[in-house]
Structure formats: C-alpha cells, structure tokens
Amino acid sequence: MADMTKQAFMRLSNPKFIMLFLILWVSLLLSSNHTLSQLADYIFFTFLGTLGAIFANSTGAGGGVVFIPMFTQLNFTEQQSIATSFAIQCFGMTAGAVTWWHHYRTEKTDLRLWQGFKRIICVTTIASIIGLNAVFFYQVNSPATLHTSFSWFSLLLGFFIVLTIYLLQPHRERSQLYYVDYIFLILIGLFGGAVTAWLSVGVGELLVIYLLLRHFDISMAVAAAVIVSAISVWTAIAQVNSDVYWQVVLFAGPGAVLGGIFAKTLVTHLSAIKLKLFFACWLLLSGVVGLI
Template sequence: MNRTNRLLYMVAALVGLVWLFFFPHFRQAFLKQFYFMPFLGVVAATVANTTPAAAGIVYFPVLTRLSIDPATAVQFSLIIQAYGMGLGSFKWFLFNKKLFMVKLLPLCFLGGTIGIVIGIVFVPIDTPEILTLIFNSIGFIFTQIIFFSILLKRTYPNFTIDLNRSNVIVLFVFSLVGGIISGWIGFGIDTIFYFLLTFWYRINPAMAIVTSISLMAALSVVGTVLNLVFNSVPLALWYSAVPGVTLAGLFLASYFAVRLGARNILVLFAFLLTVDFLMAFWTQNTVPMSHTFRMILTYLIVGYLLVIHVKIFKQSYKDVNKELGEFQPNDIR
C-alpha cells in the first residue's frame, strides 16, 4: 500500500470513528427517516466529484420528491457538498495537483462569495415552485450545450488563461452570477464555471471539471456558514449521508472518472440533467398549462432528445472529441 492510499484509509477511518461517536445523538432520525441517505450519498458524491455538477443535482430532485422542503434541500446540498466535494478535491489533489487551475481560484472564489451572500442573505428565493423551476431550466439549458459540443466535435487545446483585464472581468462576473444561483438552488457556480472554461476559453475539460469541483466545495463552505447564521442547517440529513459521501469522495469518484473518461462523463452528466428535467416538467404546476398541451410538449421534447442521443451514440468513440482531455496525469502538460 503506497503512502497516498494509507492517507486516504486513515481519513476514512477517522471519519468512521467520529460518525460512530455521534451515532447515539442521531440514531432515531437515521434509523426511522434517513436510513437511505448513505446509499444516496454514494451516488450523489460520485456524480459531484466526476462531473461539472454538484451533489445538489442528485439530492434536490430526490429529496423534494420525498416531501422535503426545497429550501431545506438546498441548505442540505450546500453542507454536504462542503464536506463531500472537499474530500473529492483533496483526492484529486493527491491524484494530480496540475488538474487545478490555481491562479483562477482566488478571483472566482471572491466573485462567488459575493454572489452567494446576495443569494442567501439579500435576495433569497423562498418559493419552492420557483426554486424547482430554476433548477430544472438551468439544467436543461446546460444539457443542450453539452449535446451540441459533442456533435460539433469541439477540441480543447488550452491549459491556461491569461488574466488580463477583460478575462478578469468575465471570470468575476460569471462567478458572481454562479454564486447567486448557488445561493438559490445549492449549486450552479461549478457548472457555469465549467462551461465558461471549456466553451469560451477551450480549456482541457479534465482541468475544468476538477477546478470547478474545488470552487464549488469552497463556496459550499461559505453557503453553509451563511445558513448557520441566517437560516438553518439539517444536521440529521447531513450526518446520515456522511458514510456514503466519504466512500465516494475518497475512493469511488476518481476511480470512475479515470476509467470512464471525460467524454463519457459529459454524456452521463447530460443524461442525468435530461431525465431530471423531464420528470420535473411533467409534474410541475408552476407554469399553468392544460394536460393536452403538456403531453404534446413533452412528446416533442422526448422526440428531440431521442434524435440527439441517437446522433451521439452513432458516432464512434474515437471520432468524438478525440482531443477531449482526460484525467490521467500525463495528459496535463
């Protein structure tokens, strides 16, 4: 066993001991209400630490469909991301620290911090229906960008960004907007930051994904502190998810990321966003519409997405984004 693996096992053992120590305090809530959270945590943390989407993309739709208030789901997403994506960032750093675009993080963290303060403290959205609609609409838009980037066979040759005045302004503004959205729905800056890096600056996607994960982790800490001061934090939910999140953050996420590759991860990411959008659209009542119109629109969307997926999977693996950067250390020069 090498030094890195020993360190990871030591962290996992320490987390396990602390979790068991606090078990009597959360025993009733865990066994009666949240017994499923470790399993959900494995899935959510794996998604969060392999794709440019935070764990909220899994937690939010699942928890709200289990009758947990959307505002509580957002607060939970932030605190569990602070932990889980923090572990994931630590693991990625051990794997290859060159995957982090360190020069960008202070600027983007500053913009994101200002944004999340605005979103949580000054302009909060407390209406569950609006939160749900914002979440799924943003996700669907990002899905289409991913689909067409794959179909157009974009290449991503860049590894750095020159921090001149115009780039500083662009990065700061996008981080500010991402921070506001993160304050509202529990994630956002990671996905926006990823798309900015890849589609505007054509940065290696592996670097963009890992950097966005670390940025979302740091901003989730800020959001959690703000919720502790101004709102509340669902500690029982967080405690219940910790075992699964620890397993995925330290071990599973990077394992799957390296073996799936950046391109397949993006396809998986887009698929998850698409399924969630369709489920939410079919059940939502925020925008009034007749049942017939809802069915027609749903069939049109499904047909459109089916055509897109067929086009993607008809292309051979080697013909799609051959220059899409992977997570292997020797891919980052």
C-alpha cells in the same frame, strides 16, 4: 510539507482507513437514540450522499444536482432542501477538493495543461463568494420556485452540453489564459454564485462547461470546478445553517466523504465525451422529471 500532505492523503485513501471509518460511523449511529426502524429509513441517505458526491466530484457539478430533486420528492421545504444540500456538500465537496488538490500537487504541478489551475480557482472563487453574499445580504429572491428553477436550469445546461459534444469539433487542448478568460471567469463566479445561493448548485457547472468550451484539459476543468464549489458551499452554509435537516446530514455526510475520495478514479477512467454525456443525461433526466 508536500511529503507530509502526500502521506496523510495516502492514509485517508487506504482501504483499512476507510473500513475503520465505516465501523466507527456505524457504531456511532447504533449508539444514538434512533430505533432500528428509523436507522433503516435513514440509511437510504447514506447511499444518496455517496452517489451525490461521486457525481459531483467526477463532473464538477454540485451535489445538489442529486440532492435537490430527491428532497423535493420527500416534501422538504425549499429552505430545508437548499440548506441540507449545502451541508452534505460541505462533506463531499471538501473530500473531493482535497483529493483533486493532492492529485495536482503530486502529479500535475509541472504539467503545461494545468498551468492556469490555481489562477482559475482564485478568480472564480472570489467572484463566487461576492455573488453568494450579495444574494444573502440583499435577500434577493429567486425568479421562480426552487422546483421550477432547478428543473429549467438542469434542462438548459444538459441540452447545452449535448450541443457542445456534437457541434464542437475536436481541438487541441489549451493551457494559456487570456484576458477574455479572466473576464468570463469573473462573470461566471458572480452569476454562478448567485445561482448557487438560490439552488445550491450553479458555479461549478458553469465553470466546467466554460473550460470545456475553451478546450482546457477535462480533468483540470473538473478539479477546478470541484474546489470552487467546495469553497462556495462553505461560504453559503454559514447563512443557512438554521434550516439544515441535521438528521439527514448525519447519514449522508459520511457517505459523501467516501464518494468524494473515490470520484477522481472515475474521471481518470472515462473519456471526456463519456463524462460529458453522463453529466448531460443526468441533468436532462432531472429536468424532465421535475417538470412532469
């Protein structure tokens, strides 16, 4: 079974497959009812989907960190912004989750630093699904508008990451989960799931930051956050699909798939500090621009 999974992934990662994928996608678009001028306008969303997926799957953050600010600038309603962000992430985060899971199964299964990988995913995912569904079921409104909430969330998270980089001393990477870790994973899942329901991001960001603070392996932290985020967005999309701007998803979705496949390569070539700084700078920039 593992060999079949590996062979399937190798085919998906093959440049010939990617080229065929792009050709079929372009052919589909050209055969649609869009005019050339409309296609030119929407092609921007392909780039946006690719960028968002690369960022999301290389840092553990949801792609909404890229999508929400852009949708706000394009005057999408709050409901359209969140729903469309969820829909695009269903493409990108799923591709990233499959890529990271393949990486774990083929290279990290017996590695000591990854021994808590599956338990982290299971505990946080279950809690996240509960938090998400609680917000939707009880129709709990966000404490502020999407624009304001997202901006402050980005600023605080980015500032906190910078503090961890310069205030925390280098430490030997951990591999063992303690009871306190399970408690925090449950809390992160519940709270992060609620925030994700409001902003389309949250649980992945909080999880990866916690794991980094606890000195877990950076790649394992990112991989776990991507998989938890992927399952969370699929849980959410069933609740908001009526508000999705599908014309945008048509263009951004395939780009997000490619971005999700390529993202792991970026992580394996960057140091932990560079990756966290890249993540923090983007969050701070998004937050500042949003509040101006």
